[in-house]
Amino acid sequence: MTVQPNSIEARDAAYHMHSYTNARVLEAEGPLIIEEGDGIYVTDNSGKRYIEGMSGLWSVAVGFGEDRLAKVANDQMRKLPYYHTFAQRSHTPSAELAEKLIQMAPVAMSKVYFTNSGSEANDTMVKLLWYRSNALGKPEKKKIISRIKGYHGITVASGSLTGLPYNHMSFDLPIPQVMHAGCPHYSAFAQDGESEADFVARLARELDELIQAEGPDTIAGFIGEPVMGAGGVIVPPEGYWKAIQDVLKKYDILLIADEVICGFGRTGQMFGSQTMGIEPDIMVLSKQLSSSYIPFSALMMNDRTYQPIADETARIGTFGHGFTGSGHPVGAAVSLENLKIIEENDLVGNAARMSPLFLDRLNRLAAHDLAKEMRGIGLIGALELHPQGDATGKAGPALVNACMERGLILRPLGDSVAFCPPLIITEDQVNQMFDIVDEAIASLSF
Known part of the structure; x- marks a missing residue:
């Protein structure tokens, strides 16, 4: 990432210390700036739209942009x-x-x-x-x-x-x-x-x-x-x-x-x-x-x-x-x-109804050559990869970055990648999310 002088990214990196972030990398590369949210999606300041597959930080149950709130x-x-x-x-x-x-x-x-x-x-x-x-x-x-x-x-x-x-x-x-x-x-x-x-x-x-x-x-x-x-x-x-x-x-x-x-x-x-x-x-x-x-x-x-x-x-x-x-x-x-x-809106029921598809798609990912195991229940899950040698500790971030390039935000937890979409997610959106991961993981090699 190249930070443009006087951009919001450059100003943020100059004055803002972030959580769970390498401060020196942030200074050099700047942050991703999210400007808008709607349902399970968020949009950055360049207009690129992402599925927010982590509900922010495991938390936006009702999705983004809920007018009632x-x-x-x-x-x-x-x-x-x-x-x-x-x-x-x-x-x-x-x-x-x-x-x-x-x-x-x-x-x-x-x-x-x-x-x-x-x-x-x-x-x-x-x-x-x-x-x-x-x-x-x-x-x-x-x-x-x-x-x-x-x-x-x-x-x-x-x-x-x-x-x-x-x-x-x-x-x-x-x-x-x-x-x-x-x-x-x-x-x-x-x-x-x-x-x-x-x-x-x-x-x-x-x-x-x-x-x-x-x-x-x-x-x-x-x-x-x-x-x-x-x-x-x-x-x-x-x-x-x-x-x-x-x-x-x-x-x-x-x-x-x-x-x-x-x-x-x-x-x-x-x-x-x-x-x-x-x-x-x-x-x-x-x-x-x-x-x-x-x-x-x-x-x-x-x-x-x-x-x-x-x-x-x-x-x-x-x-x-x-x-x-x-x-x-x-x-x-x-x-x-x-x-x-x-x-x-019976979002607890929706989580239960979406869970079989969510876990099935996660389990199918676990059959990939780079995958070690899947773990999950309800609408929360993780895919663990098994990189070799000096790739250990880098596989999770690599998959997350490959997903982000394709319009999906997930979170690396070491060599595991976490999934935690908003509880409002639909069947089509579950499939859309995992289709992106399928494409992203196929692009990787360790």
């Missing part, structure tokens, strides 16, 4: 553009959204706490677990178990929960209270001759051994995505979540389901917890909650989580935590309308 945001901005939820203040959108989420929860939940991103929600979750342990008179019960390849955000606490090297390197993470259990990726981590059932049993046994080694009375919680996203779209083997939950129940350890990617239809049911048979104590929500039209997130907690926290606020006299934008009225109003669209 724009109207609700405008109406709320005019009526009450901002108010807070500190010191017993609230407003109608946050009250109604909290009620709606409690009604939607797949297991009994007690309270909702609003934040502005998945990272903030998980960071808040960590503080709540520590606060709760102190309230229970268990100041030693502060450790949290996450998993290798899990993704839970990028703040100091949530970045520590994340189990990916790039999120730790040079940041001095993870913090000491966080440890990582095994990843449920069978083909990558199974031992020779180990069946899926044996693999599941071993991961559960290793978790039990980790808890015993650390001391059960020091473990506050276990966090996991129902289906791992940024770690490579890793669908756990059958029986995995039951085995993990059995261990956690044995030691009375809270279970946190990170539904930031899976929630609101991505796996073909409203929540990934339903798809995977998880009964969480805390659920973390973001992305498709507002379709990322506006930054918004939440966590829900059950009564056994909430009651000690509430008692501690009474003892201290306040809950000394909060964000200026917690429960923002515009974000809450947009989220409410977004959930209405998901329900009224």
